[in-house]
Amino acid sequence: MRDRPTGDALLACARNVLRQEVLASVPSEHKHALLMAMNAMSIAERQLQYGEAPLQAEADSLASVLDAPVAVAALLEANRTLARRLRTGAGDPGQPSREALFAHLRAVARQRVLESSPKTLKA
Numbered sequence: 001m002r003d004r005p006t007g008d009a010l011l012a013c014a015r016n017v018l019r020q021e022v023l024a025s026v027p028s029e030h031k032h033a034l035l036m037a038m039n040a041m042s043i044a045e046r047q048l049q050y051g052e053a054p055l056q057a058e059a060d061s062l063a064s065v066l067d068a069p070v071a072v073a074a075l076l077e078a079n080r081t082l083a084r085r086l087r088t089g090a091g092d093p094g095q096p097s098r099e100a101l102f103a104h105l106r107a108v109a110r111q112r113v114l115e116s117s118p119k120t121l122k123a
Contacts, residue, residue, distance in 0.1 A: 008048035015041045046115045054111045061104045065097065 005013065015038050026034050055072045062078045063070040066085075070078040082101075085091075091101050113120055 006048070008045045011041045011045040011048070015045070043116055046118070050111075050115065054115075058108055058111070061107060065100050065104045 018034065018038055018041075023031065023034060023038075052072065055075065059070045059072045059075055059078070062075070062082060066078060066081060082104075086101070089095065091098055095101075110121070
C-alpha cells in the first residue's frame with residue numbers, strides 16, 4: 001500500500017501551487033511553457049485516477065474487434081493491426097465488422113478526451 005498523499009493528489013497539489021503562487025510572477029514569455037506543463041500534470045493526474053482500467057477496456061474491445069486475444073502490453077501492435085484492417089476496408093459500408101469497429105473507436109476516443117480535455121465533453 002502506498003502512503004498518502006497519492007501520486008494524483010501530489011500532482012494536483014503541485015499544479016495548484018504553480019497556478020496560485022508562481023504563474024502570476026512568471027515573465028510573459030515563459031507563461032505558455034508553464035501552462036503547458038500544468039496541463040501535462042492535469043493529464044497525468046487523470047490517468048493516475050483512472051488507473052489501468054481504460055487500457056484493459058481498450059484491450060478487451062480490440063480483442064473483440066480483431067477476434068484475437070489482446071494483452072494490455074500488446075496494445076500498440078494490436079492498434080497497428082486494426083489500422084491495417086481499416087486501410088484494407090474493414091470499416092467500409094457493408095462490412096460486417098463496421099459497427100463494432102466504430103463503437104470501439106468511439107469508446108477509445110472518448111476515453112482519450114476524458115483524460116486530455118474532459119471539459120470538451122461537458123460542452
